[in-house]
Amino acid sequence: MSADLNSPHQNNPGIMALPIDPDSETSTPDHVPLDSRDILIVDDTVNNIRLIAEMLSLAGYSVRKAISGPMALTAVEANPPDLILLDITMPDMDGYEVCSRLKVDAKTRDIPIIFLSALDAAFDKVRALQLGGADYITKPFLKEEVLIRIENQLRLRQFKQDLETRNQDLENTLYQLKATQMELVQREKMLGLSQLISGIAHEVNNPISFIAGNLEPAEQYFETLVTLLDLYRQHYPDPEGEIKSAIATADLDFIVADFASLLKSIHSGTVRICDIVQALQTFSHQGESDTKTINLHATLDSILVLLQTRLRGQGNRPAIAVQCHYSDIPAVTCDAKLIGQVFMHLLNNAIDAIDALGKEDSGTSETASSPTLSIYTSVTDNQSVSVTIQDTGIGIAKPLHSRIYEPFFTTKSVGNGTGLGLAISYQIVVEKHKGSLSFESTPHQGSKFTVQLPIKFQG
Known part of the structure; x- marks a missing residue:
């Protein structure tokens, strides 16, 4: 059991809280929005809780109470407070274990914990801080000191939350700047590419249309020449020696047979180029x-x-x-x-x-x-x-x-x-x-x- 704050000094090392000097400045922090500050007091001694709760309530804080470690964990899980005042010496689960469990949970690890205990050995203080405690106050304590330390921790937490919010805002702004830069670069790039594609398509389209338009007459002219050549060979099957030599050298029969295939290949390639030009125009949507x-x-x-x-x-x-x-x-x-x-x-x-x-x-x-x-x-x-x-x-x-x-x-x-x-x-x-x-x-x-x-x- 932790010490009762109301017990006599000579019989209890955790004596009652020292009174506030009536001539001192008010301990109520007037520049912190107290109505939204929720503090959880964890102590197995009812009188201690009552005294601290009264002190915090007078200072304007919203106070909740837990008389054991398990009850504290349940309360925090149900509604995380802004700060926890935690006693160390409690049955079943001491303050160290409560603190350890809260610090391993992502939802509660950032809640500041102030240990409030009659244990004043350096070992206890070091252990409390190593476990993640934000502060350590030994009993007996001044009410002013407790209130100021609470206010400091709440301010530190608020500063941290503000900093995280600003960091997130900066990250979002940086992301938007990158996205805008990326969009501008890509838009300029695509505009140039679209103009280039449209220009290429236009320049290629004219000569390829000329080639495609002349392929059919070329095929007809070739067929006419082959027909005339066949007639000539039928009527003059035995030409002069010089003509025979030229025909043999040129391999005229191969030329006649292969030229038709050559024209088909040119036609196929022309169709392919026309398809590419059409695809370029469709992709660029230039002029639309x-x-x-x-x-x-x-x-x-x-x-x-x-x-x-x-x-x-x-x-x-x-x-x-x-x-x-x-x-x-x-x-x-x-x-x-x-x-x-x-x-x-x-x-x-x-x-x-x-x-x-x-x-x-x-x-x-x-x-x-x-x-x-x-x-x-x-x-x-x-x-x-x-x-x-x-x-x-x-x-x-x-x-x-x-x-x-x-x-x-x-x-x-x-x-x-x-x-x-x-x-x-x-x-x-x-x-x-x-x-x-x-x-x-x-x-x-x-x-x-x-x-x-x-x-x-x-x-």
Whole structure:
């Protein structure tokens, strides 16, 4: 049992509290909002609790009482106080154990604890402070001293909480500054890229249209020449020796047979270039307003055309099989350039993940030997559609999942990633379009990113 503060001095080492000097300044802290300060007194001696509670109540504090360690822990768990006055010597559970339990719990470790005990040995004080106590007051005590120490601890805690709040505000501001800087840099970059793509598409479109427009007449002229040549050979089967020699040297029969194949190859290449030009124009949306209604399937197809060179086999990695599982979805009103940028980031990341797995497994695993990129579209409800991009790549380790959308964070090797792609995509989809961007990933099995967009964008 701890000492009773009301017992006589000669029989009790924990004598009553010394009186306040009536001429001293008031002990009630007038610059601390007392009405919101909740103090828990823990002591197994009822008279001690009564005396301290009366003193604190007169000072304006809200007071709660606990007469044992277990009761104190229950009270703190139910409603954490602003400060605890804790006696050490109590049956069943002493103050040291109470303090230890409170300090290991994240919810209660920051509550300041002032030990108030008749034990005045240096060992007791050191142990109390080592366990996390904020202060130690030995009995007998001055009421003024107790009140001032309580006020100091409450102020320290308030300063700490204010500092944590300001630090959090600074972190949020820094994050916003980084996000704004990232958005400005990326917006400028995409504007320049869009203008460059549009310019290239325009410049390539003119000569390729000229070539495509002249291929059909060229084929007709060639057929006419071959017909005339056949007629000539039928009517003059035995030409002069010089002509025979020239025909043999030129291998005229091979030229006639191969020229048709050559024209077909030129036609096929021209069609391919036209498709690329169309894809570039679709991706850049140059000359169009930012917000427009688009066909997501056309946007995805145009990006896949632009990524054809990356989808082909690379070193030991075979070509990536692309599977498009398109559903019947409505056109979506959105910022077309930004949404195209999101899908470009996600598809590029999927290919990077497949490449990374191919390098790590050297094509020995099933996913590395048969890389696949799948795209799914669907209507999620009457107001939104979803696009899922799934790969059979290297995947993302579980501990990194919480950081995947952080600006400048990347799982790629140095020099192979800026850490902006997913952060920008999240900003575009979630913050600008009020949609959602989620993912699932398993190491060495692949990742699945799902973009959900509202059908009508309120920009």
